[in-house]
Amino acid sequence: MEIIFLGTSSAVHSKERNHPSIALKAFGDVMLFDCGEGTQRQILFTKVSPMKISKIFITHYHGDHILGLPGLLQSMSLHGRESKLTVYGPHGLNGVKNAIYSLGYCAIDFPVEFVEIDSGIVEETDEYVITAQRVRHNVPTLAYSIEEKKKPRFLREKAIELGVPVGPDFGRLHNGEEVEVNGKIIKPEQVLGEPRKGIKITYSGDTRPCEEIISLAQDSTILIHESTFINKDNTNAEEHAHSTSIDAAYAAKYSNSKELILTHISTRYGEEYANIMLEEAREIFENTRIAKDLMEIEL
Known part of the structure; x- marks a missing residue:
């Protein structure tokens, strides 16, 4: 299982940070979580093949999370993609679909299924289960978890x-x-041993601190949580329905996650503030790091 951070900025990108998107290579699949502007270009710097992406999970419809989707779909079509792609998102996804298909003259000539979802199990196989959970942002927003189903040890x-x-x-x-x-x-x-817990990855999307994300992330191997602001700007975080580094750290602590990765970093600070953000979070949850564009994690 491999996580690739394609974009780790918030609403405004910078030279160092692209708009939000995360690729997950697992179970013989490639899945994308959010698709900010520039995602397809970021993919070029990785070993991810856009033609092998089978599922895209959108957290919400703010531009920094979806404006890369029209271009990515059109590029897939131009490269002759034939296999089906499924796009999941909260209520309003059909409106996004209509907007994408009305852009320009480039046809999308392969099957794309757009599926509106709410809280609950999104997809379940013998190998994994993907769950969505409504969280607290200023527009309808979902967080996602993907959990490996690990077989008990054979005796x-x-x-x-x-x-x-x-x-x-x-x-x-x-x-x-x-x-x-x-x-x-x-x-x-x-002839089977005790049940074994598999790898679990939780991605918050944009959210205020809430019980919903703590519940979804319970016992996560990795919690990827937005950290738009440092603590001194908590008022801004409240006003714009985002989280601070401290908020993210408490979510990791209360959910009993093993590791916290901060993302969706505001570019107002500059990279020199990364250490401040990290120190704040580590005071509450020690096993924390900050995501960087094109950072890869193997599990």
């Missing part, structure tokens, strides 16, 4: 003790199927 010696021959029946039991051995039914729970 090989226990299976042999029960008479299961080494071979395909091991795999069937590990996948939750019963098998018959010498007329006796062996159930999966007889």
Whole structure:
């Protein structure tokens, strides 16, 4: 599993920080979370293939989170994409779709499904579950978590003790199927260990501090949380429905997350303020770092 930060700025980009977008390579898939202006150019500096992006999850419809989407879709079409792409977002996504398809003369000649969602499970497979949660911003906004489904450990010696021959029946039991051995039914729970928690990644989108993001992020391996302001500008954070570095740190602490990554950094500060932001957060949640454009994390 790999996370690539394509853009880590807030509403105004800079030479160092592009508008928000995160790519996740996992489960044989490439997923995009938000798609700010310039996202497709940022992708050129990574090993991410835009043609392999299968799903895009939009948190909300402020321009810094969606204005890269029309260009990305048109470029995919120009490069001959044929495979389906699914775009998820809160209520209002159909209006975004209509706007995209009315831009210019460039047709989008591959299937794109736009799916409006609310809080709840967005997609679930045998390998993972993706959940959306409404959070507190000044427009309808979703946060997302993606959690790996990790199989319990297979107790090989226990299976042999029960008479299961080494071979395909091991795999069937590990996948939750019963098998018959010498007329006796062996159930999966007889040869499986305790449930194991898989990797969980939570992405806040834009939000004020709230119980909703803490609940969604519970026990996350990594919480990626917006940190638009440093603490001295908390009044601005409240006025514009954003979070400070301290707000993000408390979200990580109360959600029992293992690591916090700050993103959506206001460019009003300049990079010299990054250490201030980091120090503020680490006073509350030590395992914190600040995202940078094109930063990659392997899990």
